[in-house]
Amino acid sequence: MRSGSCRYAEWHSGQVHVTQTLKDTGERVVPLSVEPDDVMASTLLQQHLERYEEVAGRLSGGLVVDAGCGAGYGSKMISERCEEVLALDISSECLDYAREHYDADNITYRRFDFDATDSLPEAVDAIVCFEALQHVESPRSVLLKFRNALSANGKLFISATTYDSTNIYKYHKHDYTRESFRQELLDAGFVIDDEFEQVATISAKDMRRVMFRHSESFPIARLFLRPQRVLGTMWRSFVYPGLEHSDLTLICSPG
Helix, strand or coil: CCCCHHHHHHHHCCCCCCCCCCCCCCCCCCHHHCCCCCHHHHHHHHHHHHHHHHHHCCCCCCEEEEECCCCCHHHHHHHCCCCEEEEEECCHHHHHHHHHHCCCCCEEEEECCCCCCCCCCCCEEEEEEECCHHHCCCHHHHHHHHHHHEEEEEEEEEEEECCCHHHCCCCCCCCCCHHHHHHHHHHCCEEEEEEEEEEEEEEHHHHHHHHHHCHHHCCHHHHHHCHHHHHHHHHHHHHCCEEEEEEEEEEEEEC
16 A cells, blocks of 8 residues: 655645644544644555545546545545545534635535435545444445446446444444445445555553543544444454554455
C-alpha cells in the first residue's frame, strides 16, 4: 500500500488561513484538529490517508462519488486523479468546512442522507465509502444503492472496522468481522476483486486518553442494555491489553 502522508503534506502545506473549525467528536477525522499526543486520532488519520492514496492510484478519470466525505481532505486527494468528484455527507457542518478547506473546481459537496430516499447519479465510475457503512441503519440498502449507481465497469472502494466497535462508539450501529464484512458485500451482489487490511495496536493507556478526550462518543445507552458485553470490551480496551484497531478495505465490482 502507498503511504498517503507525504502526498497529503504536499498540498496541505499551503493551508495558512483558517476561519472555520470542525470539532473532532472522536468519530470524524479532522486533520487540522489532530493533537500530537492523540494516538488514536493520528492513527485514524494515517490509515485514512493511506486508503485515499491507494484509491487515487487506481483511478483513471471519470466521476467518483466520495460517500461519507467528512471534512473533505480525501475528496481533495482523489480530485487530482479524476474528472469529477461528488462528495456526500449527512453533516452540513462537515460540508461547510470541506468547501472552505478542501475545495477544488471539480469537487461538488452535497448533503446526502444514506438512510433516506436520496438518490445517486447513474453510471458512476467509482464510489469511495470509508468508515461510513457502520453508521447507517440499513447497510444492505445502501450497498444496493451503490451497486445500482455504478457503471458496468465501475468500482466500489469500501472499508469498515472489524472489531467490537459498537461497545465503544455510540455512533456505530453495526459490527463486522473480516468474514461478515466480505459476506455483506457478496450478499449485496458485489464481486470482491481485491482487499487490504490495516491493523494498528493502541495501548490501554492511550485508549484511556481517548476515552477522556472523546467521552461524548461513549455508548452510555448500550452500557445499560448489554452491560457485560460493553464492560468486557472496555476492560480489554482500556485496562488490558489495549485495542487492535483493524480495518478492512474491499475493492469490488458490481456482479
